Ligand SMILES: O=C(CO)[C@@H](O)[C@H](O)COP(=O)(O)O
């Protein structure tokens with residue numbers, strides 16, 4: 001059986017009833033909850049911040065996999081810890097001191113992650129790999145759900161798979177953007193251990209979530 005983690009992105013959920021949506025994807029088999037925080041500055045879109053995440057926290061015990069698309073990051077780290085984030089993932093371009101930011105996330109009691117835009121090389125992770133528990137490969141340019149998968153990012157996944165294997169540590173290798181029943185198995189073959197999917201999970205409403213999540217796990221019939 002596949003051990004790949006499925007992390008539905010609530011960017012594609014109904015924002016008018018996010019608590020219900022989170023309970024629905026939890027019951028439908030989600031392993032983590034992917035939460036996209038956007039500031040309208042680092043990326044050309046706005047979502048929400050720690051006060052909303054804090055209100056969502058009682059709706060599930062599943063880990064909150066928080067993807068920050070904000071700059072700066074450091075002043076907000078304590079607020080995300082207090083709100084209940086489990087994994088806090090940052091983009092290297094969001095600040096000048098990536099190593100310090102990752103240390104601060106760990107010191108605040110969360111698991112640090114690094115996200116790589118499609119134009120950002122895998123090599124950028126190497127100097128901080130001992131400080132991360134998750135590496136997120138963006139297979140679309142960040143900011144919006146429902147975009148087409150960028151094929152070239154599979155090569156980056158393969159490079160990162162080898163880099164992670166050399167550490168001997170259990171670092172999650174996650175991919176985000178344009179994942180569906182066709183692209184997810186290819187990303188898993190390339191070496192990812194976690195799949196983020198927004199539109200592919202939330203498409204069709206609550207009664208479809210279980211089948212939509214199962215369709216992302218190879219070898220599992222829907
Ligand atoms: O971080 C982002 C977008 O910036 C993602 O997490 C999207 O929410 C993924 O949406 P789909 O491509 O799966 O619809």
Ligand SMILES: [Fe+2]
Pocket residue numbers: 009034035036067176196
């Ligand atoms: Fe994301």
